[in-house]
Amino acid sequence: MTASTYGAYGGRYVPETLIPALDELERGWEEARADASFRDELELLGERYVGRPSPLYETARFAPAGRRIVLKREDLNHTGAHKINNALGQILLASRLGKRRIVAETGAGQHGVATATVCARFGLECIVYMGAEDMRRQHPNVERMRLLGAEVRAVEFGTRTLKEATSEAIRDWIANVETTYYLIGSCVGPAPYPSIVRELQAVIGREARRQMLETYDRLPDAVVACVGGGSNAIGLFSAFLDDEDVRLVGVEAAGAASLGSGRPAVLHGARSSVLSDDDGQVLDAHSISAGLDYPGVGPEHAALRDSGRAEYVTATDEEALAAFHRLAETEGILPALEPAHALARALDLDAELILVGLSGRGDKDLAEVLEH
């Protein structure tokens, strides 16, 4: 069964118009994941199109003395981030459901690029909503999406970032629900999206756990991943949830700490921990990283925080930038600013063998980094 709630979080807080589409999605997903041909196609495309499995790489000079830091290299995937794992799985699902028009939201542009990519591959119409502020700071990805044949629609109101882009994508879906598939980019939104995205990203954790055992003959002491909506973190964490000795550490941007400073509220179709005020109004998030610049978070992370199974900490813009430069200069790897937050906390974590999700590469962030 697909989970619809995680403790007191998750659920479906959407206009009635969408409920039949969510029911259809849930049925379609249950059928797809039980279908060996769906799983085989996803695995084959993962291998030959995405480049899976992604390597595990132990840093040579980045880790401080006495620590070993191992990177799960999702930055080496086709399109440069973990987002393609989810986009590929959902596009196969959309095709099974007979939908020819795809809408998506994007923040950093990585999910938009991944969605535009799989739409090109499968010959589907693609519309990506993106905040005007994010279009400015992630401009290379805007051009990439257009080259891939997607229409990028600027969202010019509110925060002009991921929050508003998500709202507009959902409004488009409400208006075109008969023909359109909403390809959500993170483990957020109304059920069953959080569990679909989690399962499609769980490949990261399955591979990493197996690779750790193969290479080190042991599990890591800690697993660290950045958390915006939280899809790369939940994908990586999922394989280690039952390994009680493995610490799970999610790193939020200090100015967008939905788990660290949020409270229960309803945003984008689900109840979760949200940066919001006493009246339930959603507050603006602030981060140098467009992918973490989101006031909500996946409901499963809120439940993992409450249960204590995972801990959630923050990194500032400055700490993320410092980690970005350090990885570039010590390893010859430009990380995206999102996982640079995870790298920053990995540096001072009290653990010997640390697995870090390097969820994407930093090419898209060059302008932002050079500006600072």
Place this chain on the structure above:
Amino acid sequence: MAGPETPELARAAEAGGADLVEIGFPFSDPLADGPVIRRAAERALAAGMRTEACLENLRAIREVVAVPLVPMTYASLLEAYGWERFASDARAAGAASLIVADLPVDVHPELERVQLVAPTSTDERIALAAERTDGWLYLVTVAGTTGARDQLSPALAPLVTRARAVTDLPLYAGFGISTPEQAAAAAELADGVVVGSAALVAAEEGAAALERFVAQLRAALA
């Protein structure tokens, strides 16, 4: 939308012939709303219209109009304020019921409210909504957000037929109805019409303009 001018506007709507007035309690991320209501919510929030102020506003409106008042809002406000507390405080302030745009019938079923059904709703869900709704059933005429459309949605007629098959309660149609012609056409099918965005646009010209607009709608329904 709740605000300092809303008591005067509600009185104008009543004078123009409105049988019921919806009062928006603004939310920062209104998924069911198109640009007109979204912008009105943004303005209201910028002017400080949080839940307590909206309830106070509702009391002021209640003092000057006699028709039923129905706050329309989103789940996050109730989540923060407390579900039962919100319902009882709204009633105490003069609300006849509530509309929560992102709360499907099977979520928080204990909250008495006007249920919405849409062209995409299954017969089972229409029956459930009709059974649980508070007084009347809100028929969403289109798959889409609030706001004016060129034509009355062709999806309304089959929706009325399906709803009528399961309930004798009044059926009021809303979303996308902005002109007297559309209101008249919708009212031939349903028992009444809900006009939101177009009324907000009229209200931007002042209470007299809103009263004239509502009177035109009223005349079209006669």
